[in-house]
Amino acid sequence: MSTTGFSTGLINAEQIMATGPEHIRLDHDPRYAHGSAYIDGVYTDIDHAAIPITDMGFLQADACYDVVSVTKGQFFRLDDHLERFEQSCAKFRLRNPLSRTETAAMLARLVQLAGTQSAYVWWAVTRGEMPDKGSERGNPAAYRNRMYAFVVPFIFIADDEQRRNGLDIVVSEKYIRIPPNAVDPTAKNFHGMDTRQALFDATDRKANWCVLCNDEGLLTEAPGANIFVLKNGELFTPRSGCLEGITRKTVMELAAELKIKASLIDMHADFLRDADEAFVTSTAGGVMPIRTVDGKVIGNDSNPITTQLHNLYWEKRWNGWLCTPIDYTTEA
Numbered sequence: 507m508s509t510t511g512f513s514t515g516l517i518n519a520e521q522i523m524a525t526g527p528e529h530i531r532l533d534h535d536p537r538y539a540h541g542s543a544y545i546d547g548v549y550t551d552i553d554h555a556a557i558p559i560t561d562m563g564f565l566q567a568d569a570c571y572d573v574v575s576v577t578k579g580q581f582f583r584l585d586d587h588l589e590r591f592e593q594s595c596a597k598f599r600l601r602n603p604l605s606r607t608e609t610a611a612m613l614a615r616l617v618q619l620a621g622t623q624s625a626y627v628w629w630a631v632t633r634g635e636m637p638d639k640g641s642e643r644g645n646p647a648a649y650r651n652r653m654y655a656f657v658v659p660f661i662f663i664a665d666d667e668q669r670r671n672g673l674d675i676v677v678s679e680k681y682i683r684i685p686p687n688a689v690d691p692t693a694k695n696f697h698g699m700d701t702r703q704a705l706f707d708a709t710d711r712k713a714n715w716c717v718l719c720n721d722e723g724l725l726t727e728a729p730g731a732n733i734f735v736l737k738n739g740e741l742f743t744p745r746s747g748c749l750e751g752i753t754r755k756t757v758m759e760l761a762a763e764l765k766i767k768a769s770l771i772d773m774h775a776d777f778l779r780d781a782d783e784a785f786v787t788s789t790a791g792g793v794m795p796i797r798t799v800d801g802k803v804i805g806n807d808s809n810p811i812t813t814q815l816h817n818l819y820w821e822k823r824w825n826g827w828l829c830t831p832i833d834y835t836t837e838a
């Protein structure tokens with residue numbers, strides 16, 4: 507636990523996962539030192555993983571993907587991620603060449619090869635190459651969709667120190683989130699130029715995070731994360747225009763356990779500026795407290811509820827909540 511900084515009492519999850527005996531990396535073939543990968547049917551080490559340059563996933567962001575995390579040698583909410591992935595494929599008319607069971611086994615095999623008990627597990631289905639007959643390009647069935655995946659040691663998009671100090675977030679003025687009737691944000695996709703440019707712009711504005719609104723000024727999401735506001739003891743998160751994050755769903759469930767009302771609503775940026783507490787959520791970081799919005803400290807400069815949710819998230823996971831253990835000994 508940390509005793510200094512904005513979020514006193516916050517578990518140092520990153521440190522625990524880097525050093526705890528049940529979290530550290532197991533013996534593995536040194537070839538997989540940087541991670542393991544699956545490229546269209548072939549397992550390889552990540553340093554030799556390459557995608558065909560003519561794949562439409564690379565050329566036109568024509569793909570969908572998902573990310574699940576592993577801690578203490580267990581996937582978290584694997585079924586939820588696989589279910590969301592199937593829905594993303596369906597929304598973009600992509601076909602996963604692997605069944606759900608095969609996908610799960612392939613991901614487990616990658617974790618096993620890398621020996622990572624704390625892991626970031628990424629997979630995608632791309633459209634594949636343009637059909638031989640260019641005139642067939644409007645026919646989804648004319649493409650051979652491809653599966654790619656990789657596993658690397660777990661990544662925190664806000665490390666222990668940043669979470670302890672709280673994030674400095676700005677509401678993007680230059681960029682809006684891609685509208686849902688351009689690219690459906692509920693299908694996890696590769697279209698990240700809006701959030702990336704907004705993040706660079708945030709750095710120019712001396713902040714380390716940002717959140718984007720839609721064209722009506724309603725909050726949507728942050729780069730790779732959903733946003734929550736706590737106001738008068740209740741939690742709120744945007745209703746639409748964002749990915750339906752698995753960590754967002756988890757926080758709603760944890761809030762119910764703590765008897766905190768949590769709702770999906772439309773909210774303007776001022777609602778965030780006026781928050782008592784606020785945080786962002788992601789598979790690659792859990793619950794990440796926000797300290798300032800547009801340069802101003804929010805609430806009373808303390809975040810007891812966020813800290814409670816943050817710690818409960820990790821503690822329950824480490825106790826096996828909604829987890830799928832990985833067998834590191836027998837070949838998956």
Ligand SMILES: Cc1ncc(COP(=O)(O)O)c(C=O)c1O
Nearest residue numbers: 730731732749751752753788789
């Ligand atoms: C655009 C976007 N929003 C939200 C999230 C958070 O979703 P999850 O909690 O499922 O990781 C992500 C995750 O990468 C994302 O890419």
